[in-house]
Amino acid sequence: MNSLIEQKRKNIKVIDLPRKDLRPYVTFSCSSCGKTTNVATETLERYHTVKIKCPCGSVTQYVINRRSAFRKKTNLPVDILVITAQSSKTPVKATGYVDDISVTGMGIITPTYNSFEIGDVIEAHFELPLNNREKVEKRCVVVCKDDKTKRIGVKFIDSETSDPRIAAFVKS
Ligand SMILES: [Zn+2]
Numbered sequence: 108m109n110s111l112i113e114q115k116r117k118n119i120k121v122i123d124l125p126r127k128d129l130r131p132y133v134t135f136s137c138s139s140c141g142k143t144t145n146v147a148t149e150t151l152e153r154y155h156t157v158k159i160k161c162p163c164g165s166v167t168q169y170v171i172n173r174r175s176a177f178r179k180k181t182n183l184p185v186d187i188l189v190i191t192a193q194s195s196k197t198p199v200k201a202t203g204y205v206d207d208i209s210v211t212g213m214g215i216i217t218p219t220y221n222s223f224e225i226g227d228v229i230e231a232h233f234e235l236p237l238n239n240r241e242k243v244e245k246r247c248v249v250v251c252k253d254d255k256t257k258r259i260g261v262k263f264i265d266s267e268t269s270d271p272r273i274a275a276f277v278k279s
Pocket of ligand 1: 138141
């Protein structure tokens with residue numbers, strides 16, 4: 108199957124991870140039939156995204172939003188390729204700067220920030236200044252946009268745990 112078509116069929120939702128002492132379970136609800144599943148908050152702590160398959164056959168990918176992840180300020184040039192768009196006004200390609208980065212996502216300043224919609228899936232191409240310049244491609248979902256800073260916030264969705272290259276850069 109064409110990966111673009113596969114992406115379009117995928118349901119993506121963003122959830123805020125609560126403190127485990129406040130809410131021991133997170134309730135996920137199926138995008139198709141509404142059936143709910145409880146998962147222990149503790150179990151979710153080491154993941155950035157989880158896929159939940161409902162008995163009805165529908166799969167929903169949840170991007171776990173942690174407010175606590177440390178963000179490193181930066182100004183790395185980034186090329187953006189749009190994989191799936193929520194609206195027809197979203198450009199196919201864009202360029203900008205990575206303003207800040209954490210192990211879970213990043214803030215991107217781009218002149219075309221206003222064309223993006225929450226839920227758009229993008230591929231971000233940039234270089235990390237590690238020992239050797241490391242070319243990185245990350246698949247992300249747009250989770251917010253801000254008019255004042257001309258910035259979009261994105262979360263990584265291409266792996267369930269941290270990218271070691273980004274973890275190393277954030278710590279450097
Ligand atoms: Zn279902």
